[in-house]
Amino acid sequence: MSQTAKCWHFTQRPTGNVNADTFTLQDDPLPPLESGQILVRPVYVSMDPTNRVWLSDWENKYMDPVPLGAPMLGFTLGRIEASRHPEYPEGHLVTGLGPWAERYVLTPDEAWTLFPEMPADQLAEAFGILAIAGPTAIVGLLEIGQPEAGDTVLISAAAGAVGSVAGQIAKIHGCRVIGIAGGKEKCRSLIEDFGFDAAVDYKQGNLLADLRAQAPDGIDVLFENVGGDILDAGLSFMNNGGRVVICGLISSYSKPGSEPVPGPYNFAELIFKRLRMEGFVILDHLDRYPRFHEQLVGWMDAGRINFRLHTIQGIESAPEALAMLFTGSNTGKLMVQFSAP
Numbered sequence: 001m002s003q004t005a006k007c008w009h010f011t012q013r014p015t016g017n018v019n020a021d022t023f024t025l026q027d028d029p030l031p032p033l034e035s036g037q038i039l040v041r042p043v044y045v046s047m048d049p050t051n052r053v054w055l056s057d058w059e060n061k062y063m064d065p066v067p068l069g070a071p072m073l074g075f076t077l078g079r080i081e082a083s084r085h086p087e088y089p090e091g092h093l094v095t096g097l098g099p100w101a102e103r104y105v106l107t108p109d110e111a112w113t114l115f116p117e118m119p120a121d122q123l124a125e126a127f128g129i130l131a132i133a134g135p136t137a138i139v140g141l142l143e144i145g146q147p148e149a150g151d152t153v154l155i156s157a158a159a160g161a162v163g164s165v166a167g168q169i170a171k172i173h174g175c176r177v178i179g180i181a182g183g184k185e186k187c188r189s190l191i192e193d194f195g196f197d198a199a200v201d202y203k204q205g206n207l208l209a210d211l212r213a214q215a216p217d218g219i220d221v222l223f224e225n226v227g228g229d230i231l232d233a234g235l236s237f238m239n240n241g242g243r244v245v246i247c248g249l250i251s252s253y254s255k256p257g258s259e260p261v262p263g264p265y266n267f268a269e270l271i272f273k274r275l276r277m278e279g280f281v282i283l284d285h286l287d288r289y290p291r292f293h294e295q296l297v298g299w300m301d302a303g304r305i306n307f308r309l310h311t312i313q314g315i316e317s318a319p320e321a322l323a324m325l326f327t328g329s330n331t332g333k334l335m336v337q338f339s340a341p
C-alpha cells in the first residue's frame with residue numbers, strides 16, 4: 001500500500017498578505033527511498049518574511065520563486081526517519097530548506113546539514129536563533145554595520161527575531177541602541193527584556209519627532225528591516241560616515257512586482273552625509289555558520305543574549321502563522337511545530 005503525507009501547496013498568488021486561498025493542504029504520495037535519499041519528518045519550520053518574497057512575481061530575486069502548484073518551502077529542523085545515505089543516518093536531526101509537509105523524501109545536498117542532538121526544551125531555541133536570525137544579525141551588524149563603542153545604532157522591526165539579536169550584539173559592542181517597534185508592549189520588551197537604551201513606537205504616528213528626541217547626537221549605524229517611511233526617517237538622522245545595513249524591507253514584500261515601492265526619498269543623504277548603504281543575503285555565508293554558532297552559543301550561555309520564541313502548533317496552522325509576520329502579531333522568532341522532536 002502506498003503511503004501519503006500532508007503537504008501545503010502554493011495555489012494562488014496573493015495580492016497583499018497571504019490568506020486562506022494562497023495555499024492548499026494536499027495528500028502527497030511518499031515514494032520509496034532510493035539509494036542516497038532520506039525520509040525527513042519536520043519538527044520545526046521557521047516562518048521568515050522572505051517566504052512571502054518567494055510567492056511574488058518580482059524578478060531578479062536571490063533564489064527561484066516557489067512555482068504555482070508546487071509545495072511551499074521553509075527552513076526546517078527535521079528528524080531523519082529512514083535513510084539510504086551513509087552521511088545522514090536514521091534518527092539524526094537535520095536542517096535545510098524543505099517543503100511544508102508532514103514527511104518527505106529528499107536527496108540531501110550541501111545545503112542540508114546534521115544538527116546536534118540536545119534536550120527537547122533547548123532544541124527550539126537553538127534552531128530559532130542559530131538557523132537564520134543569529135547569523136543574520138552578526139553579518140549585518142558587525143560585518144556591514146561595523147559599529148564602534150560609543151556609536152548610536154538604530155534598528156527597525158527591533159522586537160523581532162533578527163532585530164532583537166542585532167540590538168543585543170550592538171550592546172555587547174558598547175553601542176547606544178535605539179529600537180523601532182509597533183506598540184507599547186514591544187517597546188517595553190525592547191528595554192526590559194533585551195536591554196535597548198531607547199524604544200520608539202512607530203504606531204504612535206510621531207516617528208520623526210520621537211527619533212529626534214531619542215537620537216539627539218544622530219545615528220551611526222542604521223540596521224534596516226522594514227523600509228518605506230521607517231527607512232526614510234532613519235536616513236534623516238544619520239551622522240557623517242554612517243553605515244546603513246539593508247537587512248530587510250518587510251513593508252514592501254507583499255506588493256506586486258508591477259507596483260512601485262516607496263522611496264527612499266532621503267536618498268541624497270548618502271551623498272551629503274558620506275554614507276555607505278549595503279545589503280546582504282545570509283545564504284551567501286553558510287560556510288561560516290560554525291563560527292557564528294560558536295559566537296552565538298557563547299553569548300547565550302553567558303546570558304548576554306535573550307531570546308523570545310513564538311511557536312505555533314501544527315502543520316495546519318502554517319499559512320496563518322506566515323501571515324502574522326506582516327501584521328506584527330508575532331512576538332519573537334516565529335516557528336511552526338509540525339511534530340514532536
Ligand SMILES: NC(=O)c1ccc[n+]([C@@H]2O[C@H](COP(=O)([O-])OP(=O)(O)OC[C@H]3O[C@@H](n4cnc5c(N)ncnc54)[C@H](OP(=O)(O)O)[C@@H]3O)[C@@H](O)[C@H]2O)c1
Binds near residue numbers: 050157
Ligand atoms: N538579509 C537577510 O539575509 C535576511 C535574513 C533574515 C531576515 N531578514 C530580514 O529581517 C527582517 C526581520 O525578519 P525576522 O525574521 O526577524 O522577522 P520579525 O522581525 O520577527 O517579524 C517581522 C516584524 O516586522 C514588523 N513589520 C511587518 N510589517 C511591517 C510594516 N509594514 N511596517 C513596519 N513594521 C512591520 C512587525 O513588527 P512590529 O510589530 O514592530 O511592526 C513584525 O513582527 C525582515 O525584513 C527579513 O526579511 C533578512
